[in-house]
Amino acid sequence: MREILAFGDSNTWGLVPGKDLKNRYPRNKRWTGILEDKLKETRIAEEGLCGRTTVFEDELRPGRRGVELLPVLLESHHPVDGAILMLGTNDCKTYYHASAYTIGKGIELCLNELEKFIAPENILLVSPILLGDEVWTPEKDPEFDKNSVNVCKGLKEVYKKIAEKRGVKFLAASDFVEASSVDDEHLNEEGHRKLADAIYEAIA
DSSP, X not given: OEEEEEEESHHHHTBOTTSOTTOBOOGGGSHHHHHHHHSSSEEEEEEEOXXXXXXXXXXXXXXXXXXXXXXXXXXXXOSOOEEEEEOOTGGXXXXXXXXXXXXXXXHHHXXXXXXXXXXXXXXXXXXXXXXXXXXXXXXXXXXXXXHHHHHHHTHHHHHHHHHHHHTOEEEEGGGTOOOOTTTSSSOOHHHHHHHHHHHHHHHO
């Protein structure tokens, strides 16, 4: 049986839009679980974490630096046949003052770790869904601002160029799904299903 590592943030973890961090879609409603059902003889190793970044440290929530956790997870799941990497949304928070270009540098460091265990052609780099225009409002997620929305829009082209340069597969999640209007940040059930379909077509 093949094993594919799905490494991401709250949209890989399955956070229900507008809910707190304890509210998670069941596995059969998350894109990872749906994808596993569609693939034959394949296990999706879910490694999603709310607030995870590529390289930035969240001083309020430790353990969110993706590049720091990947080496441990790759060893614990070894052998891994492939990986799906979808990070970057949290890097757009105002706290980090990061541009799309800088976030791309962070995603490359994550790819460096993945490629120590997995051939580039077996890695799918996914640029995240777009943040909604009102995500920064007090009732949604004020850790973002209007500039965060613009930075997030730039990730698709940055990631696409990185994928072409490095020989990894690429998918723009924003081409297929959008954030729920409830919080302008997370996928609803339909979004998880559509993303699973798109990823399946990219790797099957």
